Amino acid sequence: MSLSTPPKKMTLAAIARLTGVSTPTVSKVVNGREDVAEETRAKVLAALVDAGYQSPMQRRVASPEPSIVEVSFDAFTPAYSTAVLNGILEYAASVGVEVLMSTSSSGAVPGLSPEKRAERMVAHGRIGLILVTSDFSEAQLTALRRRNIPVAVVDPLNPPPPDVVSVGATNWAGGKAAAEHLLKLGHRDIAYLGGHETAECNQARLHGYMSALASGGVQVNPEYIIHGKFRTHHGIEGLRRLIALPKRPTAIFAGSDSVAVGVLREARHHGIRIPEDLSLVGFDGTTLAEDAVPSLTSVSQPLHEMGRAALRAVLSQARGEELDSHRVELATQLVVRESTAPPREDEPRKNVPRKDGIISS
Numbered sequence: 001m002s003l004s005t006p007p008k009k010m011t012l013a014a015i016a017r018l019t020g021v022s023t024p025t026v027s028k029v030v031n032g033r034e035d036v037a038e039e040t041r042a043k044v045l046a047a048l049v050d051a052g053y054q055s056p057m058q059r060r061v062a063s064p065e066p067s068i069v070e071v072s073f074d075a076f077t078p079a080y081s082t083a084v085l086n087g088i089l090e091y092a093a094s095v096g097v098e099v100l101m102s103t104s105s106s107g108a109v110p111g112l113s114p115e116k117r118a119e120r121m122v123a124h125g126r127i128g129l130i131l132v133t134s135d136f137s138e139a140q141l142t143a144l145r146r147r148n149i150p151v152a153v154v155d156p157l158n159p160p161p162p163d164v165v166s167v168g169a170t171n172w173a174g175g176k177a178a179a180e181h182l183l184k185l186g187h188r189d190i191a192y193l194g195g196h197e198t199a200e201c202n203q204a205r206l207h208g209y210m211s212a213l214a215s216g217g218v219q220v221n222p223e224y225i226i227h228g229k230f231r232t233h234h235g236i237e238g239l240r241r242l243i244a245l246p247k248r249p250t251a252i253f254a255g256s257d258s259v260a261v262g263v264l265r266e267a268r269h270h271g272i273r274i275p276e277d278l279s280l281v282g283f284d285g286t287t288l289a290e291d292a293v294p295s296l297t298s299v300s301q302p303l304h305e306m307g308r309a310a311l312r313a314v315l316s317q318a319r320g321e322e323l324d325s326h327r328v329e330l331a332t333q334l335v336v337r338e339s340t341a342p343p344r345e346d347e348p349r350k351n352v353p354r355k356d357g358i359i360s361s
Contacts, residue, residue: 012026012027013026014051015044015047015048015051018047018051019040019043019044019047021040021043021044025040025044026044026048029041029044029045029048067096067097067098067125067127067318068097068098068099068100068124068125068126068127069088069092069097069098069099069100069126069127069128069129069130069311069314069315070099070100070101070102070121070126070128070129070130071085071088071099071100071101071102071129071130071132072101072102072103072104072129072130072131072132072134073101073102073103073104073132073133073134074103074104074132074133074134074135074157075103075104075133076103077230077231077258079257079258079284079286079287079288080133080230080256080257080258080284080286080303081132083284083286083303083304083307084132084154084303084304084306084307084310085101085307086304086307087303087304087305087306087307087308087309087311088130088307088308088310088311089307090304090307090308091307091308091311091312092311095315097311097315100126104131104134104135113139113143114137114139114140114142114143115143115146117140117143118140118143118144118146118147118149119147121144121147121149122147122149126149127149127150127314127315127318128149128150128151128152128314128315128317128318129144129149129150129151129152129314130151130152130153130154130310130311130314131151131152131153131154131156132153132154132155132310133154133155133156133157133199133230134153134156134157135156135157135158136153136156136158136160138161141161141164150165150313150314150317150318151164151165151314152164152165152166152167152310152311152313152314153165153166153167153310154166154167154168154306154307154310155167155168155199155200155201155306156199156200156201157196157198157199157200158198158199158200159200160200162326163326164326165310165313165314165317165323165326165327165328166200166326166327166328167306167309167310167313167328167330168200168201168301168306168328168329168330169201169301169302169306169329169330169331169332170329170330170331170332171200171201171204171205171208171301171332172204172205172207172208172211173208173331173332174205174208174283174299174301174332174334175204175205175206175207175208175209175212175253175283175299176208176209176211176212177208177212177299177332177334178205178208178209178212178253178281178283178299178334179208179209179211179212179213179216179253180212180216181281181297181334181336181340182251182253182279182281182340183212183213183216183218185251185279185340185341185342185343186342186343187249187250187251187279187342187343188218188250189221189224189247189248189249189250189251190209190213190218190224190249190250190251190252190253191221191224191225191226191238191242191249191251191252191253192205192206192209192224192225192226192252192253192255193226193228193234193235193238193239193252193253193254193255193259193263194206194225194226194227194228194255195227195228195229195230195234195255195256195259196227196228196229196230197227202227202230202255205255205283206225206255209253223245224242224249226238226241226242228259230255230256230258230259231256231258231259231262232258232259232261232262232265233262234259234262235254235258235259235260235261235262235263235264235265235266236262236263236265236266237262238252238259238262238263239252239262239263239266239267239270240266243270243272249278250278250279250343250344251278251279251280251281251340251343252278252279252280252281253281253283254280254281254282254283255283256282256283256284257282257283257284257285257286257288257289257292257296257298258284258288259282260280260281260282260283260288260289260292260296260298260339261282261288261292261296263280264280264292264293264296264339274294274339275294275338275339275340275341276341276344277344279297279339279340279341279343280296280297280339280340281296281297281298281299281339281340282296282297282298282299282339283298283299283301284298284299284300284301284303285298285299285300285301285303285333285335286298286303289335289337290337292339294337294338294339295337295338295339296337296338296339297334297335297336297337297338297339297340298334298335298337299332299333299334299335300332300333300334300335301330301332302330302331302332305330306328306330309328309330313328
């Protein structure tokens with residue numbers, strides 16, 4: 001009986017000898033460092049492919065041991081964040097991946113540079129990162145690229161570069177549908193209480209709203225557009241500003257269900273009835289819209305599937321697979337409930353006593 005000698009494991013040192021470069025140079029190529037000449041990088045990569053070499057991250061993905069993907073939120077808003085996270089967790093469970101959750105503030109350790117942060121992710125076994133409604137810098141993305149850590153962003157606060165996967169909904173179409181619904185009911189004075197002014201999803205919803213108004217022959221009133229955060233307090237503060245105007249709107253399109261809930265709360269304090277005195281449309285289609293009193297007309301986006309799509313994209317990149325697209329947009333749908341109605345012809349538009357004796361502030 002003869003024993004065959006098992007093939008030797010191809011090490012970085014062996015690749016270095018094969019290509020005539022130093023071992024540190026091969027290590028730089030493996031880790032995605034940019035300080036390597038393109039000709040050298042191409043030669044080393046070709047040798048790595050021929051040798052069937054796998055980086056530590058690729059071996060972790062192929063390993064039967066659970067891989068870990070980090071999911072970072074700018075802040076955790078119960079209805080929206082839970083829906084996205086549930087989609088991520090459901091898909092993670094089906095493919096044997098573990099999920100670690102953080103917020104952007106907790107992830108940005110004081111004194112920890114983007115490079116050190118990326119190194120720590122690799123050291124702790126993270127094979128990818130999903131950023132949800134978060135801001136990110138080019139330095140952060142560069143540090144992650146150098147270590148081949150794939151990233152996907154969901155409803156980012158700043159536009160991602162072309163090579164970063166972005167997952168969202170058809171925000172422009174959703175904003176247009178919301179405004180068109182109010183126009184069809186007869187409203188002409190329609191306000192928009194949006195989120196972060198530069199956020200890609202907010203800009204798309206705003207432009208959809210403006211497009212609908214323009215198509216309906218309605219001039220956009222700059223005083224009716226107020227940006228803030230997709231939080232309840234923005235709805236409260238936004239309504240206060242709107243009802244202080246000489247001519248207040250008869251309808252509001254809120255950029256999120258959380259903002260719409262803030263409008264509902266503040267409206268009660270001022271004796272403003274919804275939808276009798278003010279129509280209201282939200283965005284997200286979360287449980288907040290269903291449970292509100294009155295229930296909210298809202299543009300529903302598939303938050304659950306957005307979470308699944310983000311994780312699928314991260315895992316595909318970690319396996320070295322080519323993506324069909326770096327931009328994923330899932331369809332929205334307007335769900336009409338109790339918070340919208342035609343405007344009252346005798347609707348008081350100024351801060352004067354109403355017929356029922358209640359003072360509108």
